[in-house]
Amino acid sequence: MTIVRETLLPPAPPPRRTGGPVGWLRDNLFSGPGNTLATLVVLAGLALLLPPAIRFLVTDAVWSGTSGEACRPATAGHPVGACWAFIGDKINYLVYGSYPAAERWRPNLFFGLVALSAVWMLWLDAPKRGLGAVFVFLVGPILSVWLLSGASVLGLAPVATSLWGGMLVTLVVSLVGIVAALPLGILLALGRRSELPVLRYACIGFIEFWRGVPLITVLFMANVMLPLFLPGDLTVDRLVRPLVGIALFASAYMAEVVRGGLQAIPEGQGRAALALGLTRWQALRLVILPQALKVVVPGIVNTLIGLFKDTTLVSIVGLADFIRVLEAARADPRWSAPTIPATAYAFAALFYLAVCFSMARYAAFIERRLAAGERGRS
Amino acid sequence: MDRASGRTRPRSGGRGARGGRRVPRSPRALALQALVALALAALAYVAATNASEKLARQGITAGFGFLGRSAGFDISQRLIPYAAATATYLDAFRVGLLNTLLVSGLAIGLATLIGFAVGIARLSPNWLVRTLAATYVETLRNLPLLLQLLVWYVAVRVALPEAQRPAAWGGAYLSQRGLVLPRPEFSGVAWLVPAAVLAGIVLSGAWARRRARRVEAGAAPGPIVGPALALVLGLPALAWIGLARAGHPVPVAWPAPGPYGPEGGLGILPEFAALLLGLSTYTAAFIAEIVRAGLNSVARGQGEAAAALGLSRAKTLALVTIPQAMRVIVPPLTSQYLNITKNSSLAVLIGYPDLVHVFMGTVLNQTNQAVEVVAITMAVYLTLSLGLAALMNAYNRRAAPGMR
Numbered sequence: 066m067t068i069v070r071e072t073l074l075p076p077a078p079p080p081r082r083t084g085g086p087v088g089w090l091r092d093n094l095f096s097g098p099g100n101t102l103a104t105l106v107v108l109a110g111l112a113l114l115l116p117p118a119i120r121f122l123v124t125d126a127v128w129s130g131t132s133g134e135a136c137r138p139a140t141a142g143h144p145v146g147a148c149w150a151f152i153g154d155k156i157n158y159l160v161y162g163s164y165p166a167a168e169r170w171r172p173n174l175f176f177g178l179v180a181l182s183a184v185w186m187l188w189l190d191a192p193k194r195g196l197g198a199v200f201v202f203l204v205g206p207i208l209s210v211w212l213l214s215g216a217s218v219l220g221l222a223p224v225a226t227s228l229w230g231g232m233l234v235t236l237v238v239s240l241v242g243i244v245a246a247l248p249l250g251i252l253l254a255l256g257r258r259s260e261l262p263v264l265r266y267a268c269i270g271f272i273e274f275w276r277g278v279p280l281i282t283v284l285f286m287a288n289v290m291l292p293l294f295l296p297g298d299l300t301v302d303r304l305v306r307p308l309v310g311i312a313l314f315a316s317a318y319m320a321e322v323v324r325g326g327l328q329a330i331p332e333g334q335g336r337a338a339l340a341l342g343l344t345r346w347q348a349l350r351l352v353i354l355p356q357a358l359k360v361v362v363p364g365i366v367n368t369l370i371g372l373f374k375d376t377t378l379v380s381i382v383g384l385a386d387f388i389r390v391l392e393a394a395r396a397d398p399r400w401s402a403p404t405i406p407a408t409a410y411a412f413a414a415l416f417y418l419a420v421c422f423s424m425a426r427y428a429a430f431i432e433r434r435l436a437a438g439e440r441g442r443s
Numbered sequence: 444m445d446r447a448s449g450r451t452r453p454r455s456g457g458r459g460a461r462g463g464r465r466v467p468r469s470p471r472a473l474a475l476q477a478l479v480a481l482a483l484a485a486l487a488y489v490a491a492t493n494a495s496e497k498l499a500r501q502g503i504t505a506g507f508g509f510l511g512r513s514a515g516f517d518i519s520q521r522l523i524p525y526a527a528a529t530a531t532y533l534d535a536f537r538v539g540l541l542n543t544l545l546v547s548g549l550a551i552g553l554a555t556l557i558g559f560a561v562g563i564a565r566l567s568p569n570w571l572v573r574t575l576a577a578t579y580v581e582t583l584r585n586l587p588l589l590l591q592l593l594v595w596y597v598a599v600r601v602a603l604p605e606a607q608r609p610a611a612w613g614g615a616y617l618s619q620r621g622l623v624l625p626r627p628e629f630s631g632v633a634w635l636v637p638a639a640v641l642a643g644i645v646l647s648g649a650w651a652r653r654r655a656r657r658v659e660a661g662a663a664p665g666p667i668v669g670p671a672l673a674l675v676l677g678l679p680a681l682a683w684i685g686l687a688r689a690g691h692p693v694p695v696a697w698p699a700p701g702p703y704g705p706e707g708g709l710g711i712l713p714e715f716a717a718l719l720l721g722l723s724t725y726t727a728a729f730i731a732e733i734v735r736a737g738l739n740s741v742a743r744g745q746g747e748a749a750a751a752l753g754l755s756r757a758k759t760l761a762l763v764t765i766p767q768a769m770r771v772i773v774p775p776l777t778s779q780y781l782n783i784t785k786n787s788s789l790a791v792l793i794g795y796p797d798l799v800h801v802f803m804g805t806v807l808n809q810t811n812q813a814v815e816v817v818a819i820t821m822a823v824y825l826t827l828s829l830g831l832a833a834l835m836n837a838y839n840r841r842a843a844p845g846m847r
Contacts, residue, residue: 092568093568093569093570093571094569094570094571096568096569100568100569103567103569103571103572104569104571104572107569107571107572107575108571260466260467260472261466261467261472261475261476261479262466262476263476263477263479263480264475264476264479267479267480267483273829274825276828277824277825277828277829278785278821278824278825278828279785279786279788279799279824280785281788281789281791281799282788282799282803282817282820282821282824285799285803285807285817286817286821289807289813289817290494290813290814290817292497293493293494293497293498293813293814294489294490294493294494295493296489296493370585374585374586374587374588375587377587377589377590378589378789380589381589381789381791381792388587388589388590388593392593406597406598406601407598410590410593410594410597410598413590414586414590414594417585417586417587417590418582418585418586421584421585421586422581422585425581425584425585
């Protein structure tokens with residue numbers, strides 16, 4: 066018996082293509098009957114939804130005009146989508162609220178300061194980040210208050226907070242939230258891990274209380290109860306009341322994020338620091354906190370996103386934040402046209418989406434970087 | 444050294460409940476704690492005296508007596524009898540609380556359904572489905588809930604037909620005034636129908652337990668979804684038909700178009716619909732991420748082994764992957780349920796009469812009993828939060844202890 070083949074086999078057909086566009090399509094969209102059906106259903110849905118959306122946002126949109134008249138189908142001569150002329154006309158109101166036009170350089174400078182602080186804090190390899198922290202949490206807030214509300218020392222005319230509005234107020238509320246919540250949250254997280262029962266239970270009670278109630282009740286409480294608790298005829302500015310509520314509320318959430326970071330640091334780190342002769346305070350400041358805070362940067366940014374979205378609630382208690390100013394602009398009879406509400410909400414959606422999505426991307430980037438660092442170490 | 448530890452051990456053993464954590468007893472630690480306690484007490488004292496002084500000046504008597512006073516305002520949606528003329532503030536509180544519970548409960552169910560669907564879709568082998576699900580999550584998660592509620596309530600509602608010319612569909616009417624459905628009246632012998640629903644649920648539970656026992660005993664698991672659906676839907680249908688045959692048909696109030704909009708029937712407020720849809724689609728985006736993380740946490744080999752055994756993708760998910768993922772999914776899911784309950788307070792924006800709108804809004808404005816109203820409202824939410832958390836912790840203890 067021989068096992069040697071004497072004739073040449075006919076060449077086998079090439080294997081199924083797995084690379085290239087065709088292979089990709091087959092693998093990802095048409096790999097089976099169910100899959101093909103899903104693809105077709107989604108494509109049909111997109112064909113139904115996308116063209117109207119594009120028509121609304123771009124092709125049928127009205128880009129210029131001075132009143133709602135321009136955004137009526139009768140005047141425009143075609144079905145009207147978004148009325149971007151409305152946003153263009155109102156943009157100063159949407160950004161600054163009723164802040165006096167002559168003083169608008171002050172909010173602009175404030176935006177500049179915020180951008181500088183944000184880059185300083187978020188760019189991990191920025192020079193002198195320690196100095197940046199002092200700036201962001203101490204110098205920056207004082208400068209901003211002077212700049213925005215006026216300071217006779219600097220020769221700046223006072224501007225009542227009732228005139229502030231729009232994105233300016235949204236930004237101020239979020240920044241007060243984060244600038245107050247981060248230090249407070251760190252203190253609360255440390256207190257919750259303290260060995261002293263009175264301190265620990267006080268912190269647990271504080272954190273769980275704020276995390277257990279809705280923000281809107283906190284804002285109502287700040288509005289009606291804060292003035293009651295203060296002595297004599299001391300009144301609190303209408304802008305400051307919700308800020309106090311937001312700061313306390315956000316600090317409870319921040320405390321839980323920071324606690325997660327503290328728990329991620331092995332106990333040996335603190336013990337080693339003590340063994341080297343560091344005091345408990347030094348061990349905390351030089352060894353534990355730097356590591357713990359680095360781990361929770363994504364968590365902090367996610368809390369910040371939540372805080373930024375939650376600032377919209379201050380419109381319910383009467384602050385002229387971006388949403389409230391937008392609703393006021395929408396109600397302007399000069400700009401009454403059928404698509405004005407949809408235009409306003411589309412603009413707001415783009416604004417919030419841009420800010421929150423970029424923050425979320427940043428958090429994901431840091432997370433990847435931290436994960437890479439972990440892999441590199443082990 | 445030995446003596447020192449011998450001295451401390453009985454003391455720390457005495458407080459074993461704290462997991463053996465040693466409580467420092469040094470004078471410095473005691474002084475610090477006394478200082479903290481003193482500061483908190485002083486803060487509370489100053490706040491309380493200031494508040495009582497100011498309330499006295501405004502002529503408001505502290506206490507909960509105001510709950511018995513007549514409310515005198517109407518509420519647009521109520522699950523229990525409530526008449527503006529005779530109802531007290533306590534009744535208004537009850538109505539608001541029930542409305543909050545209703546919308547939160549329904550939103551929890553709906554958000555879980557959408558969230559699981561989107562979360563599973565994010566891991567679909569189909570690129571289009573995967574991308575669509577990711578777009579859904581990234582968009583809804585990054586927009587404030589308040590803006591989404593405005594879109595549902597204002598922008599979507601204007602696209603609906605006017606109340607005078609509602610869209611009709613099989614006895615139901617949809618218009619800018621909301622959705623009106625035919626309402627069966629379960630009075631008289633008709634109570635058998637809701638009773639049949641309850642019986643169906645109880646029997647399904649019994650069937651599931653019997654099935655679980657059979658699986659423990661090594662038998663093949665029988666069907667569950669089909670029998671449960673048949674019991675929960677079939678029994679009431681049987682009762683309905685049986686009653687009709689026996690000459691006692693269940694009376695149904697059919698809505699009819701009137702001059703100002705549909706009249707009669709079971710009305711669903713546009714505020715309620717907007718809040719329910721907004722809450723559930725928003726939270727579903729977060730639940731989808733939780734579900735995705737949970738499914739990813741299950742070892743790849745589990746799914747591959749199930750596929751090798753010949754299970755379809757749906758069966759693999761339902762029988763192998765999701766049950767194992769639940770241990771990872773449930774804890775964060777709980778906090779999303781809590782978020783739904785808390786976020787339902789945004790109802791105040793669009794005028795749905797929930798607890799915050801009715802009690803912290805109208806009642807607070809009418810009575811000026813700020814301290815009591817705020818305290819009661821916050822106590823309700825705290826109770827709901829802590830109660831749900833305790834419930835889910837109990838579930839976790841049952842479901843979590845390791846893999847079998």
